[in-house]
Amino acid sequence: MQERKPKNIFVQGAISAGFIAESIQKHSTKTDIGAHSIFLGQVRADTLGNKQVIAIEYTTYQEMALEKMHEIREAIFAKYPLTCMHVHHSLGVIAAGEICLFVFTSSKHRKVAIDACEELVERIKQELPVWGKELFEDESHQWKKNT
Template identity: 60%
Template sequence: MDKKKPKKVFVQGAIPPEKIANSIANHQSKTNIGAHSIFLGQIRADEIDGKIVTAIDYSAYEEMAEKVFHEIRESAFSKFDMTCCHIYHSLGKVKTGEICLFVFTSSAHRKVAIEACNYLVEEIKAKVPVFGKEIFEDRTHQWKVNK
């Protein structure tokens, strides 16, 4: 694996739509790219034990989590012929309907972009030490279990 400098992944609060749009626009000049795949994780208003989730408050030991994000990203580059890969994850409170995870892969061909994006999302969910506290409409909370 390359010894690339780790990229900052964490964004305070929700990931704004403008960040997603700008990421796409910034790749228009890269004419060796033929496909992009994007995963957007959005906060759901789940009902749990009769209470509705209104937000998730994300926390992490940032230094450790950034290292794991970097390892996953580099692993994806070694497995897939990607041109670009960007990952952003929220920290802090993200309300229902807002975006908390943005994974963006690019390659010459669609199959690679799609497979790499799926791989990254599954690895992130399985390995990155990011914790979410579900906040309910009555202001009570509980730790979220990843599914």
């Protein structure tokens, strides 16, 4: 198996619909792909207590996070016969309604793409050292707890 280099998955700010569409379009020339699975994580305007979340500020220790992401990526590639895998995670302040995580897996068959995407998202949420600070409309904040 070919050794892959660690990739920088982090983008400053929200992930735009145009970026997502362009990523999908780039795969139209890859005729050995029969299925894609896509996960889009969006910031929710949760109400906690009497306060509404207006944004989440994402931070990370990039070197450690990219090392961990490379480990996750290699494990997913070893487990599933994927053609492609792309992960993009926002850093900075992302407003409610904006996309903060874009995961895209491709394979010859749909079940592989779907299962790999689902496991990849779960591992990112559980293992990747990325922290979110929920920002409220009253200018207060608290650290987000992943569920």
